[in-house]
Amino acid sequence: MNRRWTARLALLAGAAAVAVLLVFAGLGSVVLLAVGAAGLVLTVAGVWWLLTRTGWTRALAVLLTVATPLTVLTWYATAGLLWVVLVSLGLWALAVLAGRAALVDDTAPGMPERAVGRARRPFLIMNPRSGGGKVEEFRLAERARALGAEVVVLDPADHQDVTELARRAVAQGADLLGVAGGDGTQALVAAVAAAHDIPFVVISAGTRNHFAMDLGLDRQDPSTCLDALTDGVELRVDLGRIRAGRRPADAGAERVFVNNASFGVYAAVVQSPAYREDKARTTLELLPDLLTHHGGAHLTVRAGARLPDDPQAVLVSNNPYLSGDPAGLGRRERLDSGRLGVLAVEVGTAAEATELLLRGERSRGLTAVTAREVVIDADAPVIPVGVDGEALMLPTPVHCRLAPGALRVRVPRHRPGAPRAAPPMDWRRVRRLALTMGRAAAGRDAA
Structure with a gap:
């Protein structure tokens, strides 16, 4: 379905959602909405108070959070209008999904790529624990060795320095480095590849594989990433670099990140020693003080633009995340824009939390x-920082910068491609798209 018809579907579904309420609920539709x-x-x-309060106040917040939606649904059912609400919500959800899909521009150019020859001496590092054991499940080591790669499978019982492994491999003649593991390990080896200007291969064997997703790789079957060794193309992508304290900006003072560096609430929570043992309980114990500024460091952010004072959380990303998908949960349309993305969150009340939920980036x-x-x-002299999911303690101030085109990434010639995330809903643009494209088509037919 082309964009014009998708936009028309959005308008039709939106109108139907309103019509269902008016026809079957009449004036009661106003009460339903209210x-x-x-x-x-x-x-x-209730959720906000649950996260920011303790003791009996938190208990009341849990009750409010659970009882409110149940009470509303019960009232709808008693009035015989529950089905009306559900049908209307379903149609409205369809309208929004179709509208956002219509706004996606599939003609936007992707990152430039160039054809390359086969690597002569590829060196791959594989973490058998990543992604719940994907290295063994997909027989990645055996397949890579069959393609001529030297493979080191890390020993879970013995800590190995992946940076040193990569440097030693380059010194011995490796002309390509790659990693099957999480984004944190990817970043460490990518730094070595960038320093020696040799290609880097991403094998999507981690849990979330954000970097692999934005490169358009197959995250369901990591073995397809090995095609980059024999039939690949090369992309030039940016690398984030983070430097702590007041040391000069030399290579030894910086650490690379391929995804993002997080500061504030999230970084403080994951830094807790108890977090890995009981994530939910640790989070609930720490959040009240962190969200109300009664605990943790007070941050200031300088990014060449006006940012809130003392934000609760800051996310600095290697290229910006698409609008509509904030907080590190979405996708990056490009990895070669030459710009860092910065997201700062400052929420102090339940009303502000509601506004953030309803209006997003607006x-x-x-x-x-x-x-x-x-x-x-x-x-504070030292603050917690999450760098590609790795919990660190770094001296302040912390400097983040971007190294444009610093990393040569080799990817399979044939790959799924990163699905384009839909932009925020804009009904005016959807209406204009549906009507204007229709008029343009009519004009061509008349000619």
Whole structure:
């Protein structure tokens, strides 16, 4: 279905959602919407109090969070209008999905790629524990060796320095480095590849594989990534670099990140020794102080643009995440824009939390900018930082910068491609797209 018809479907489904409410609920539709909105506000408030309070207040927040949606649904059912609400919500969800899909521009150019020959001496590092054992499940080591690669499978019982392994391999003549593992390990080896200007191969054997996703690789079957060794193309992508304290910006003082560096609430939580043992309990214990600024360092951010004072969380990413998919949960359309993405979150009340949920990046609690350099300072000499999921403690100030085109990434010639994330919903653009493209088609037919 082309974009014009997808836009028309969005308008039709939106109109149908409204029509169902008006036809079957009449004037009661206003009451339905009011009750639903009030229930949503109370539920979000309950979640906020659950995260920011302790003791009996938290217990009441749990009760409010659970009881409010149940009460609203019960009221709808008693009034005989539950099916009306569900049908209308389904149609509205279809309208929004279709509208966002219509706004995706499939003609936008991707990252430039160039044909390359086969690697003569590829060297791959594989973590057998990543992704729940994908290295063994997909027989990645055996397949890579059959393609002529030297493979080192890390020993889970014995810590090995992957940076040193990669450097030693380059010194011995490796002309390509690769990793089957998580994004943190990818970043460490990518730094060595970038320093020696040799290609780097990503094998999507981690748990989330954000870097692999944005490169358009197959995350379901990591063995397909090995095709890059024999039938690959090369991309030039940016690398994020992070430097702590006031040391000069030399290569030895910097650490590479392929995805992002996080500061504030999330970084503080994952830094706790108890986090790995009981994530949920540790998070609930630490969040009240962190979210209300009664604990943790107070951050300041300098990124060449106005950012909130003392944000609760900051995410600095290697290229910006697409609008509509913030907080490191979405995709990056490109990895070669030459810009860092910066997301800063500052939410102080239940009302602000509700606004953030409903309005996303248009809310006052979320600021999104791009920059070439970002400096994170604090009222503490050392702060927790998450670098591609690795929990670190770094001296302040922390400097983040981008190295444009620093990494040569070799990917399979034939790969799924990174699915384009839909932009935020814009009904005016959807309407204009549906009507304008129709008129243009009519004009061509008349000619």
